[in-house]
Amino acid sequence: MKRFVWLGILIAILGIYACTSSPAVDTASFEAETLTLTPGKTTSEINITWYGDTADGKSGKVKFALVSSMKRGAFTAKAQIVDATGIDASTGKVSHKVTLAGLTPNTEYAYSVSNDGTNFSNVYTYKTPATGAFTFVAVGDPQLTEPGVSPDAEGVPGGYQENNNAKTTMQGWQETMTLIMKQIPKVSFIAGIGDQIDRNLVSELGTPENSSDPHEPKYVNFFAPSALRSIPFAPVMGNHEGRSSYGFLYHYNIPNEQIFTPVNTGRSGSRHEMESRGNYYYLYNNVLFVVLSTAPYPRSKDEAAQIITEHFNETLKAAAEQHKGQYQWLFVQTHKSIAGLADHAADTDIQYYVEAGFGQLMDTYKVDFVLAGHDHIFARSYPMFNGKRVEGKAGNTITDVGGTVYFTLNSSSGQKFYKEFVPDIKNNAEYPYFEDGTTGSAMLMSGKKPYAVNVYHQDHKPMFMGIDVSANNVVFKTYEVQDDLTTKVIDTYTVSKTISK
Ligand SMILES: [Fe+2]
Numbered sequence: 001m002k003r004f005v006w007l008g009i010l011i012a013i014l015g016i017y018a019c020t021s022s023p024a025v026d027t028a029s030f031e032a033e034t035l036t037l038t039p040g041k042t043t044s045e046i047n048i049t050w051y052g053d054t055a056d057g058k059s060g061k062v063k064f065a066l067v068s069s070m071k072r073g074a075f076t077a078k079a080q081i082v083d084a085t086g087i088d089a090s091t092g093k094v095s096h097k098v099t100l101a102g103l104t105p106n107t108e109y110a111y112s113v114s115n116d117g118t119n120f121s122n123v124y125t126y127k128t129p130a131t132g133a134f135t136f137v138a139v140g141d142p143q144l145t146e147p148g149v150s151p152d153a154e155g156v157p158g159g160y161q162e163n164n165n166a167k168t169t170m171q172g173w174q175e176t177m178t179l180i181m182k183q184i185p186k187v188s189f190i191a192g193i194g195d196q197i198d199r200n201l202v203s204e205l206g207t208p209e210n211s212s213d214p215h216e217p218k219y220v221n222f223f224a225p226s227a228l229r230s231i232p233f234a235p236v237m238g239n240h241e242g243r244s245s246y247g248f249l250y251h252y253n254i255p256n257e258q259i260f261t262p263v264n265t266g267r268s269g270s271r272h273e274m275e276s277r278g279n280y281y282y283l284y285n286n287v288l289f290v291v292l293s294t295a296p297y298p299r300s301k302d303e304a305a306q307i308i309t310e311h312f313n314e315t316l317k318a319a320a321e322q323h324k325g326q327y328q329w330l331f332v333q334t335h336k337s338i339a340g341l342a343d344h345a346a347d348t349d350i351q352y353y354v355e356a357g358f359g360q361l362m363d364t365y366k367v368d369f370v371l372a373g374h375d376h377i378f379a380r381s382y383p384m385f386n387g388k389r390v391e392g393k394a395g396n397t398i399t400d401v402g403g404t405v406y407f408t409l410n411s412s413s414g415q416k417f418y419k420e421f422v423p424d425i426k427n428n429a430e431y432p433y434f435e436d437g438t439t440g441s442a443m444l445m446s447g448k449k450p451y452a453v454n455v456y457h458q459d460h461k462p463m464f465m466g467i468d469v470s471a472n473n474v475v476f477k478t479y480e481v482q483d484d485l486t487t488k489v490i491d492t493y494t495v496s497k498t499i500s501k
């Protein structure tokens, strides 16, 4: 017995010696805080954001190199160093942002970040996509909460999944991210549709800098999955982060953001300012992605028209003009779905967006697909053009759609599921619209599907969508996370195109 004890001590000593006596050039020094990647303007760029402590200053740096140039996991003299831009974020924190440019397709890079320009973090990797076909994932309303805090506005116990109070939203999100990586290991990036984080009725922040942001723990929970260090995430501003704080601006390095004057919707402080932010675009191989922020709550058709004209049209125009002839498919990512059938289906702000011409704008720019959420249910619209269903295109496999298909995604973390035909606004006589010409929330509550909605699914389980894109085809597969953490495909939709844009 004694001999085993001595042997154990000897092994332990040798172990400690082995750990301390082989210094690598780049020893892992720390795990970077809320480190995430966002797509660059094109796939030749990648954007990086992380938080450092104010005490470390604003002179952050990123070291990067081809993985093939690394020696035993350490950078060599071939590594490049790029300066970050540091800005004051939440109290005690600096938001560091960098764009790495000139990247080669289908190539693996290693990178490491430094808060103070001297001490570097662990090494992470990022692989650029090959040219041509690719697969991306879309996730709806992760809406990360913080355990142990008060219930949110809709009464979901703070921090926990709606249907499983033993499981936090962070666990649900981690599980979904793990399943995404398992089910779709070749995922190139993840497209959000908004409400990445929740808010718990915390009032607006008065100033953009050096305010203690109570939403920070939610951002920490959202960025917790390690896959987000290697798989870019393209966020959308949802109503929750839009009304919460400036965190969206500090945590994401979004490409081609279009800066506008906020439209007056009667808001003040950070919420008013945030209503003009978050409109941006990026080209990903043969797809142009345009992100439109429907976080604002217009109080009238006129206010919605102003947002559509000044924010959405200008962003789509800039994107389409810059990338004319370079894309075969056009996706819009936005938060509020105009083709839902649950909690938000009779909302007046969405009604005003519709009546002010949101759909017509999609027609004008020949948008193929709109990815949205906010309604915490899965729904797929008929192809729509000029406010009407496109005739003869109602199936699951379509060639030359001739309109826009609107997807509504369910929550990807399990934070709230909304029941169909139970709208939040129950006395709206004008919206939504139905096939027989009737309108209003009362008709919806009688179980009628709104005019635009083709199929829907609500089984109170988290979901994500895998999207395969090639030159002439796009295939959407919507996965539902089962209780035993397997996945089930609940919708498959294939679109082919014989006419180029
Ligand atoms: Fe939401």
Ligand SMILES: [Fe+2]
Pocket: 195, 238, 239, 240, 335, 373, 374, 375
């Ligand atoms: Fe929302």
